[in-house]
Amino acid sequence: MNFIPAQALKQSRYPAAIAAGLLLACSFPQTGIAGFAWIAPGLMLAAALGKSRGESFRIGYVAGLAHYLASLHWLLFIPVTGFPILGWVALCAYLALYPAAWVWLASSQISNLKSQISNAKPGSAWLDAIRELGSRGWSRRMVWTLSSAALWVGLEMTLTRLLGGFPWNLLGVSQYRILPLIQVASITGVYGVSFLVVWTSASLLCAAAAILGRPDARSPWMAEIILPFAVILGLFIAGIHRLRQDPAATRELNITLVQPSIPQTLIWNPAENTNRFGQVLELSKRALTEETELLIWPEAALPEFNEASFQAVTELVRSHRVWMIFGADDVEPRPGAGADDYNVFNAAYLFDPEGRCVSVYRKRSLVIFGEYIPLVRWLPFVKWLTPVQDSFTPGDRAVPFDLALQDARPRQPGVPPLPQARTSVLICFEDVFPGLGREAAGPDADFLVNLTNDGWFGEGAAQWQHAANAEFRAIENGLPLVRCTNTGLTGWFDAYGRLREIFLDNQGSIYGPGFMKVKIPLRAPGEKPPPTFYREHGDWFGWGCAAIAAAAALRAVVKRNP
Numbered sequence: 001m002n003f004i005p006a007q008a009l010k011q012s013r014y015p016a017a018i019a020a021g022l023l024l025a026c027s028f029p030q031t032g033i034a035g036f037a038w039i040a041p042g043l044m045l046a047a048a049l050g051k052s053r054g055e056s057f058r059i060g061y062v063a064g065l066a067h068y069l070a071s072l073h074w075l076l077f078i079p080v081t082g083f084p085i086l087g088w089v090a091l092c093a094y095l096a097l098y099p100a101a102w103v104w105l106a107s108s109q110i111s112n113l114k115s116q117i118s119n120a121k122p123g124s125a126w127l128d129a130i131r132e133l134g135s136r137g138w139s140r141r142m143v144w145t146l147s148s149a150a151l152w153v154g155l156e157m158t159l160t161r162l163l164g165g166f167p168w169n170l171l172g173v174s175q176y177r178i179l180p181l182i183q184v185a186s187i188t189g190v191y192g193v194s195f196l197v198v199w200t201s202a203s204l205l206c207a208a209a210a211i212l213g214r215p216d217a218r219s220p221w222m223a224e225i226i227l228p229f230a231v232i233l234g235l236f237i238a239g240i241h242r243l244r245q246d247p248a249a250t251r252e253l254n255i256t257l258v259q260p261s262i263p264q265t266l267i268w269n270p271a272e273n274t275n276r277f278g279q280v281l282e283l284s285k286r287a288l289t290e291e292t293e294l295l296i297w298p299e300a301a302l303p304e305f306n307e308a309s310f311q312a313v314t315e316l317v318r319s320h321r322v323w324m325i326f327g328a329d330d331v332e333p334r335p336g337a338g339a340d341d342y343n344v345f346n347a348a349y350l351f352d353p354e355g356r357c358v359s360v361y362r363k364r365s366l367v368i369f370g371e372y373i374p375l376v377r378w379l380p381f382v383k384w385l386t387p388v389q390d391s392f393t394p395g396d397r398a399v400p401f402d403l404a405l406q407d408a409r410p411r412q413p414g415v416p417p418l419p420q421a422r423t424s425v426l427i428c429f430e431d432v433f434p435g436l437g438r439e440a441a442g443p444d445a446d447f448l449v450n451l452t453n454d455g456w457f458g459e460g461a462a463q464w465q466h467a468a469n470a471e472f473r474a475i476e477n478g479l480p481l482v483r484c485t486n487t488g489l490t491g492w493f494d495a496y497g498r499l500r501e502i503f504l505d506n507q508g509s510i511y512g513p514g515f516m517k518v519k520i521p522l523r524a525p526g527e528k529p530p531p532t533f534y535r536e537h538g539d540w541f542g543w544g545c546a547a548i549a550a551a552a553a554l555r556a557v558v559k560r561n562p
Contacts, residue, residue, distance in 0.1 A: 013047040013048065013051065013055075013059050014047075014059065014062050016043060016046065016047040017044060017047045017059045017060070017062040017063040017066070018062060018063065018066045019043065020039075020040045020041075020043035020044045020047065020063045020066075020067075021040070021044075021062070021063040021064060021065065021066025021067035021068075021070070021099075022066050022067070022070055023036040023037075023039055023040040023043070024036065024037060024040035024041075024063075024067040024071075024171075024174075025066070025067045025068075025070035025071040026070075027040070027174035028071050028169050028173065028174050028461075028465055028468070029176075029461055029464035029465050029467075029468055030460070030461045030464050032176075032177065032464075034174055034175050034176075034177060034178060036174075037171060037174040037175065037197050037201075038197055038200055038201050038204070039201060039204070040063075040067075040201065041148075041152065041171075041197070041198045041201040041202060042201035042202050042203075042204050042205035043201075043205075044059070044060060044063045044099065044102075044103050045103065045106055045107065045148065045202060045205055046130065046205050046208075047059050047063070047103075048060065048103050048104075048107045049107070049110075049129035049130060049133060050128070050129030050132070051107070053104055053107065053108055053556070056103050056104045056107040056108075057100050057101070057103065057104040058100070059103055060099045060100035060101070060102060060103025060104060061096050061097070061099070061100035062096075063096075063099055063100075063103070064095065064096030064097070064098065064099030064100055065092060065093065065096040067096075067099065068091070068092035068095045068096055069088070069089075069092045071169055071461075071465075072088065072091065072092060072095075072168075073088075073460075073461070074457040074458070074460045074461050074462040075087060075088040075091070075457070076088055077456075077457045077458035077460060077462075078264075078456050078457065079263075079264055079265050091166075095159070095166065098155045098156075098158070098159050101155060101553075102148075102151055102152055102155050104556070105151050105549070105552050105553055105556055106144075106147070106148040106151055106202075108552075108555075108556040109144050109147055109148070109552065110133065110136075110144055127212070130208065130209045130212050131209065131212045133205075133206065133209040138223050138224070141206045141209075141210075141224065142203075142224075142227070144202070144206075145199055145202035145203045145206060145228075146199060147548060147552065148198060148199070148202045149194075149195045149196075149198040149199035149202065149545075150195065150544075150545040150548040150549060151545075151548065151549045151552055152171065152194060152195070152198040152545075153191045153194055153195050153198075153541075153542055153545035153546070153549075154542075154545045154546040154547075154548060154549025154550065155549060156170050156171070156191060156194055156542070157191070157539065157542045157543065157545065157546045157549075158546070158549075160433065160434070160435070163368070164365065164366070164368055165365065165433060166368075167432050167433055167434070167469075168429070168432055168465070168469065169465060169469065170190050170191070170194055170469075171193070171194040171197055171198065172185070172190040172191065172192070172193025172194040172195075172196075172197065172472070173190060173193075173465075173468050173469050173471075173472060174197070175193050175197065176468040176471050176472070176497075179239065179243060179496065179497060179498065180235070180236045180237075180239030180240045180243060181193070181196075181232070181235055181236055181239055182239070182472070182475060182497065183235070183238065183239035183242045183243065183475060183496065183497075184196070184235050184238075184239070185472050185475045185476050185497075185534065186242070186475055186476060186478060186532040186533060186534055186535075187532070187533040187534055187541075188534065188541040188542075189434045189472075189476050189534050189538075189539055189541065189542060190434055190472045190476070191434075191539070191541055191542040191545065192541055195541075195545065196228070196231065196232065196235070199228050200225075200228040200229075200232065203224050203225050203227075203228045204224075204225065206224040207220075207222075207224035207225050210223070210224055242496065243496055243498075246494070246495075246496065249521030249522060249523070250522070250523055250524045250527075251521075251522045251523075251524065251525075252519040252520060252521055252522060253293055253294060253403075253421055253446075253447075253519070253520045253522055254291050254292055254293045254294070254517065254518075254519055255292070255293070255294045255295075255296060255482060255517070255518050255519075255520055256284075256287045256288060256292040256294070256295050256296070256322075256515060256516070256517050257296050257482070257484045257490050257491075257503065257515060257516050257517075257518065258280060258283050258284050258287060258295070258296070258297050258298070258301070258484070258515045259298065259484070259485060259486065259487070259488065259490045259503055259512075259513060259514055259515065259516075260276065260279055260280045260283060260297075260298070260301055260486060260513055261455075261486065261487050261488075261505075261511060261512050261513035261514075262276050262279070262300070262301075262455060262486055262487075263455060264453075264455045264456050267300055267303075267453070267455065270303075272303075273303035273304060274303075276303060277302065277303050277309060277312070279513070280297060280301050280302075281312060281316065283513065283514070283515055284297070284316060284515070285316070286515070287515035287517070288316075288320040288322060291517065292320070292322050292517065293322060293323060293403075294322065294323045294324070294325065294403065295316075295317070295320075295322045295323070295324045295325075296324070296325045296326070296449065296451070296482065296484040297324075297325070297326035297327065297451075297484065298327060298451050298452060298453060298484045298485050298486045298490075299327035299346070299348075299427055299428055299451040299452050299453040299485075299486065300327060300453040300455075300486055301326060301327060301328075301486065302326055302327065302328040304328075304329075305328040305329055305330070309328075313326070313351065313355075314351070314355030315355070317351050317352070317353055317354075317355050318353065318354065318355045321353045322353055323350070323351065323352055323353060323403050324349075324350070324351045325348060325349070325350055325351075325401065325423075325425065325449060325451070325484075326348070326349055326351075326451075327346070327347065327348050327349075327427060327451045328347060328349060329344055329345065329346065329347065330344070330345040330346075330347035330349075330360060330362060331343065331344050331345070332345070343393040344392055344393060345362040345363065345392060345393055345394075345395060346362070346363040346366070346392050346427055346428070347360055347361060347362045347363065347395075347427075348360070348361045348363075348425040348427055348449075348451055350401040350403075358401070358402070359399055359400070359401050359402070360399065361395065361398070361399040361401070361424070361425045361427070362393075362394070362395025362396075362399075363392070363394065363395055363427040363428065363430065364394050364395045364396065364397075364398075364430065364436065365394070365429070365430050365433055365436060366391075366392055366394050367428065367429060398424055398436075398439045398440045398442065399424070399425075400422050400423070400424050400442060400444070400445065401422065401423050401424060401425065401449075402420070402421075402422050403420065403421045403422070403423070404420050420525055421446045421447070421522055422444050422445050422446050423445060423446060423447050423448060423449050423482075424440035424441065424442065424445050424448055424449070425440070425448075425449045425450070425451060426440055426448060426449070426450045426451075426473070427450075427451050427452070428451070428452045428453065429452070429466065430450075431448075431450045431452075431466075431469065431470040431473050431481070431483075432466070432469040432470070434472070434473070434476060434534075434539065435538070435539065437473035437476060437477060438476065438477060438534065438535055438538055441477040441479055441535055443528075443531065444528055445477075445479055446479070446480075446520075446522050446523070446528075446529070447479050447480040447481065447482060447520050447522075448473060448474070448477070448479055448480070448481045448482070449481075449482045449483075449484070450470055450481060450482070450483045450484070450485075451484055451485075452466065452483065452484075452485045452486070453485065453486040453487070454466055454485060454486065454487055454488070455486045455487040459487070459488075459509075459511045463485070463487065463488045463489050463510065463511075464489065466489070467483065467489040467491075467499075470483060470493065471493050471497045471499070472497065474493040474494065474495060474496070474497050475495075475496060475497040475532075476532065476534045476535065477495075477531075477532060477534070477535045478495045478529055478530065478531065478532040478535060479495050479529060480492055480493065480494050480495055480520050480521065481493045482518070482520060487511050488503070488509075488510035488511045489502060489503075489510050490502070490503040490510070490516060491503055491516070491518070492518050492520065494521075495529065500518075501516065501518050503515075503516040
């Protein structure tokens, strides 16, 4: 039985919207075909040309839903019955609002297209809308493509901050393999790459429209793409120049990274705490040598920070004379509450070689439904939709971790002194937030550390997408970024986003247990890496685009339909 009339299907724009969403999803890891990202935004706009504002919103929503359902499919791997599907659908339904709003706002900037094609023959309205776009003046189209790119970035700025933020796979991240191009993130943040991709994609749509709208003109498409292509070429040249200016390191920090590869089901099982803690200790003892100066464990490596585990950790660092960073829960009595009422934090600890706790950082950006339950006081049933039953409390500031020898280890003949260094920790998906990365870097950091546990999501795209996002924090701040994970991807990026080393187990997989030793380049004592423009000035570019987006949204709301 034919449920959908053939003519209606022929005129529908939704297949094009779905194709655009799937192309966008395939531009991120693990498929990782970066070129698809340069097509998808323009195809979304093309699908909405000539449609009403309401229909444009629905087209954008369908595209966004297809994109997020495909690119976040790894949420289905969470080992909890029922929740993965509900959480996956709910999150994707929310995130799809952003491309929907973008298509609606961008389409509203090209007025009167609908009235120009209202009398078109059935089946030809879409083509007529594209021709009408091509018949507009060049300057008007150029303003439209630039404003469309600014709108996209403005919405990414909103996505990063609203409801705690979920800036996973911002559009610019799709270009993570094109190192010369993405060096612009050191000036604009990842948002500059997103802007460039959308501007070019919309310009390619205008090039096709110019060909259809002015078929007698000679090479009408060239005027549409010459400016964005010139900018791309200029950024490539500047990026190559920046990559060649990597200064030689004057000293190195020897770091050992432990990847225990503990299944999430065991992390949630208190009966396995002793066994899995013993596994991490055994891996660390096998890994540690005199060459190690800093030992790092990932998030969730320490089951309980109690008296026994504290003694084990202090004995480990004292016997091997190493600094250590690891993740564990931290508790603090709740102000004005009872003796048994505590705030619980997801924290990172720095221990010196004497076994003293030097610094503690508390995670600031918590994972919704993973580390906190929203509105649980008013809607208690929400607990049924999440694998966690209690919420963490967010921290309130970045905390530098200073590694200094003179107050921790006596000088010994033949043992080289540990160089002074400063780092700062980002826990879990905090490294997908540009602003958090910048705050962690501060003015004096030598490198960044990310402790994470992606074991929630099995073995798939989540680990690779997470690492691609983290790459941009290194570029934005001009600092190496060391990642220590439970199940992969453990390794480090240099200050230009190059993945220098990655852990592989005996089977060549990133997911297995083991350890790796890396040498992180440091400058001479007292000499700090030159700050990037982004590190000094922050999201100036993103806020400018957000202002344009806000003005466009206000204009779209008050504007009357033609």
